[in-house]
Amino acid sequence: MSEFMPCFHIDLPDKAQQHHAAALDFLERHGISPNPICYAIAYEYDAGRKPELNLEIESHLDRGRELDAHYLREFFDTHFMGQSDEKVGEHIADLHNLLYKVLEGVSGACSGAADFGKVLEAQTEELKGDVDMAGLKEIAGNLLTATNKAMTSNQAMRDQLESVEKDASELKSQVKQLQDQASRDSLTGLYNRNALSQQLDSMIERGASEDAPLSLLMVDIDHFKRFNDNFGHLIGDEVIRRVSMALQQGVRDMDVAARFGGEEFTVVLPGTDLDKAMEVAQKLHEAISKLVLVRRSTKEKLPGITVSMGASCLHPGDSRESLIERSDQALYHAKESGRNCIVSEAETLVH
Structure with missing residues (x-):
């Protein structure tokens, strides 16, 4: 269901009264009952704040066609209802979050790999000197700890990337659905x-x-x-x-x-x-x-x-x-x- 888009302005009393009278006259001339939707279209038509709406109504009348509540409802759906920019903004924000998750995971993995490299370098230097059994045990322990830490870091990155892939797939599906809704006529399913x-x-x-x-x-x-x-x-x-x-x-x-x-x-x-x-x-x-x-x-x-x-x-x-x-x-x-x-x-x- 489309969200209602904020589209009406609050006019000063004199202006509002002028648009109100013109809107009622417009509806009466076309034999249309002043229900809220038809009144809103007539009011905005007189206010002239939506050039595309005015152009569409005038084009409709220029072709010798009659207006009724059915048409005004369609104009309302076209010009005042639809996917809000906030929806698109939410999807863009989601995409940014995904990118940050990837960056965080890769950065963490790179940091872990760098730390592991430093440990290897330090322990290699230790092996070049005179090392007794206790020293070998310490070096082996250090290497084992560093290896376990690197493996944990890599597994964390893999888990994070799997999560990102799942989120990206869901986001792609949502964006496609949003695009379809924005390009299709709700009654017929044809392109709008x-x-x-x-x-x-x-x-x-x-x-x-x-x-x-x-x-x-x-x-x-x-x-x-x-x-x-x-x-x-x-x-x-x-x-x-x-x-x-x-x-x-x-x-x-x-x-x-x-x-x-x-x-x-x-x-x-x-x-x-x-x-x-x-x-x-x-x-x-x-x-x-x-x-x-x-x-x-x-x-x-x-x-x-x-x-x-x-x-x-x-x-x-x-x-x-x-x-x-x-x-x-x-x-x-x-x-x-x-x-x-x-x-x-x-x-x-x-x-």
Whole structure:
């Protein structure tokens, strides 16, 4: 479970009253009940302290989409919930402790070896002189004591290193789990938007340097709000999960399927030109159209799921934003053409 991240500021009374009134007006205009989570998003939106939140909400509205409590909850999860920096700091501190344990063990072993060497050197010097039986016994005793001490020191180092190895393995597992949680969407298990940005930047750079094709699909569930309004948010979540599974199962291991936000998804296809990308899009479109949902409580068969899709390919000088923008424009044309279809960026140029 993610920890709650401290994210809200205490405003002066006048400012707080201004943001409060604006937040209530925002929720009323969009027909959203002012529950704590929705109110928090509306308040911070008016305060403008989180540019990424404002940009995401405005982008959502600019595309002609409606806002509801479901979307605001997703914005809340994205911008106000997550792994705190303290968690990462704890793992870094653990790593430092492991390194100190190794250093301590090695230093102790080296110190023990040096002491053992000094004893050997001293006893060798003693043997060079006239030594009687009592002297030999003393030298033998000294050597035996030094040897036992060195063996104990080496065993202690081995035990310590075994402990460090175990701790390091556990730490590695925890760090991987933390990385997975930070890069995955909690509802679908697909990459989240932040992870998509990182992956796409890397793929664009590689595609440009190797002059290799790269394509991107934007996928939007048609009339998704009707599922939420008519059947509830649990059914809406199930629709999103089923579509995400169809996308994940319909692409290669090297491809990247991500939840872009709300009911919108992105599929990145490295090594794939626009024509091939359209073929992939058609297969995904057909797979999603065959999904069957049944409400468990009533055995009622729910309406079929359709999606609109837009496709773009990498051009010289492209950035992540420009590649997504062309795909998004193609998606817009698909929705304007009646939804439940696929449009490539090449077709938008014709129009």
